[in-house]
Amino acid sequence: MRILLFTFLYILLSGCAQKPAVSEDMQKIDSPPPVDFSGTWQRNYARDDEVGRALQAAYYELARTTPDRQGAPGGYGSLSQRDADAVVALARLAELITRSDVLTIVQDDHEIRVGREDDFSPVCRFGDGKTVPVSNSAGNEICGWSGTDLVSQLSLADGLRVVHRLTVSEDEEQLRVITTVTSPTSRVPFTLRRFYRKFDQPASGFHCIETLTMKRVCSTREITP
């Protein structure tokens, strides 16, 4: 009976985990966006989650929701190698995705684009009072608002999902990005928090534009294309 109860709870929890992080309601938006994320943000390592600790927390959650042979919540000893490996895989991916030291966010009335180093730029586009999904043959991105938090959900092959939640502090000087990676192959998600400080990039003294046949063209004067 206990086993049945835990099995039921497990199915329920798994179902909850697969609920979209960005609901239909969250995709509705009044223009302009409620928060200004634009600017250059530098990683604040002092506040970042340490991956090892986040992994410990995931193990703990896994152990807590793993029934032992009698059907009671088990300890670390009840974890299978398969479960542990699945969480480690999520952790490695989360670490890779969140490794950028600098985020360059460009925001206007039509979109918010989060530029990262060595990776694509998650984008949140707006049109007709709601956000517009971005997709290609390998997956799709949707975004929305949870209060003043911007939530971006990337859905990939085999149920892999990456959710970023961006929160700006009231003084607009700090940015927190919570990244959660989930997969049907792991019973628990993996979450990492990264913190950033706004900084002004020093002016180089050159104004540059990209062109097609001359590549980058720079001048000490303002260039109006």
Add this chain to the structure above:
Amino acid sequence: MIRRLLLAMLLLPAFASAQDGGVALNITIPVFGTGVTDDSSAYAEFGVFPRIRAIEAQFLPFPLRRQLAATGTWGAVRVADDVDAIEELVIHGDILRSDGRGLEVHIRAVDASGDTWLDERFSAAPGSDSARPAYERLFADVVARLEAARQSRSADALARLRDTALLRYGARLAPSTFSQYIETTRDGRTTVRRLPANNDPMLDRIRRIRDAEYVIVDATDEKYELLHADVTTIYGVWREFNRQSLLYEASDERRIANGTVPGERGSYEALLYAYENYKYSRITAEERDDMAVAFDNEVRPIIERLDERLEAYDAWREAKYSEWNRLLEELHDVETRFGE
């Protein structure tokens, strides 16, 4: 002073107008329709940058004009931003699709009497011959179809079109004099009721005004040609990049569809494979966006110079039209009173 000059131009004896006696019809090609709204959301909806489509709409009439002129069977072929242009033959174009996969344009050619010569969609795939881009092949088809349409009409019918165009032009500037010669039905077809005398002084004036306008248009056109040459190279690079980018995207899609996922299901390798497939597709799309911006950065100054010329010509034409309209109506009034 300007008024005196204009009046002198109207009253001086006429020079023979160009191509008298021939049936080489003059053609005007208005700037093409873009097929998208100016709204930047068009990009999300159609995958089209409105700014770039606007550049293409201004650029594409020129290779069409060049090909028409090269046949030697047409009169003057001019590009104008005047969609209401009155000419012996007007060729309207609307861009339906223009990307790395090819070009599709709707072409409608209507003569001065309102008769439609051509109303068709033309398309061309990029092909492998970069020396002969898609638009060149597409316009070769258009030119061939127009030539066939021209040959199917008699020399008399073509000559009548020249009269019709001149009288319509006259009716726009001096309606009191020229409206009596033509009749336009509700469906836009114009017929010539009767012709003015060949030595009619008002007709002579209209010819001279139109020739003067042609001189200005042709002078502007020469500038366009130089600007067009600048854009051609950049546009070629842009189209080739777009083509390569879409080819890469298609091969990437095939690889994803047919590829074997590395590692066990749920392993880091399998997760990374799923993530990187998405990542590189997005980076390809981002590079295409960056190239679109780079194209716009490079072409925009040229197009803006072109726009300035167009605006200057438009301003000139508007001012002169109203001035000529007033002078011609005054002359008509004076001459009619003398006649009485």
